[in-house]
Amino acid sequence: MKIIKRSNAGKTLVIDIDFKDNVITDICISGDYFAYPETLIEELEEKLKGKTLTEALKIIDAYKDKLTLLGITLEDIKQAIKDAYDNLR
16 A cells, blocks of 8 residues: 655655554664665665554654654654555454
């Protein structure tokens, strides 16, 4: 499932995500934003695989002090994942 969101800063966030039995099986976070350090987005994607929505949201929160985002926020990522989950129903 692909979710495309526009942030309040006007940047685009794209979440490609798959769920099976309410667990994230695959996720790709992309868009026209900047992330520092860039490698943490890939690390975050890997940590989210195999997690439920509740677990995933907690993991994202743990990146608050590790990851600097320009153009989007961690809340934007969380909301996009929630939107994808809600579309499953």
